[in-house]
Every structure is written in structure tokens, then in C-alpha cells.
Amino acid sequence: MWDDDHLFFADICSPQTTANVRAGSLIEVNVVDPFVRKGYRFKGRATVHDPGSAVFAEGVERMRAAGSKLAGRVKAIVVIEVRHAAPIVSPAYDDGAATEADILEAHRARFARLHDHRVPG
Secondary structure, eight states: OOBBBBEEEEEEOOOOHHHHHHHHOOEEEEEEETTTTTTEEEEEEEEEETTTTTHHHHHHHHHHHOOOOGGGOOOOOEEEEEEEEEEEEEETTSSSSOOOOHHHHHHHHHHHHHHTTOOOO
């Protein structure tokens, strides 16, 4: 989060995404917690800030302050002016019987099973 009305992300390995933003500044970002199957959809205008700009420097510093180890690899900072935000809720809740705690426990258990059976690499 940049502030109450803006989100940001860093272009580290997303040259096509950044090119798309440069070509047309409207963007939609969906953020979903994979365990509770809920999140938000954010829509708005985005701007790309390149190295040498004050916004780029601030974005990289925010990443460092948050503990990111990737701050040195940033190619651009993209700031989104959020004009619309809406919740996203999985169909797993459609029956009205499942609670967030139920969904969370089911996905934690599923992840643990998958993790226990992963192929060593």
C-alpha cells in the first residue's frame, strides 16, 4: 500500500505488465488469500516510475524498510490510483454453511498434505 488511495508494486521480472501499463494506464489487481479464499479486486489508473524519479526512490526505500531482499533488482515502480475496490469471495462460501474458519482449516490441511507428499528437488 502506498497510501489510503494508492497501491504500488515493483517491476522486478514483469516487463510485459509494465509495458501494458505504459500503453494504457487502466489496471485491475486481484489480491486473494489462498487459505481463506477471500480478497479484493482493485481497479484504477496506474503510472510507471523509472529509476531516477523521486517516486521510484521512495518505492524502493519502502520495500527495503519492509525487509524485501529484491529492492536492488527493481526496474520500475508502478503506482495505482484505486478508483474502485470490491471484495472477492470464493464460491466455497455459496452454500452459506461454510465459515471462514472452516475454509481456512480445510486449506491448511490440504496444503500440509501436499507439502508432505512433494517430490524432493
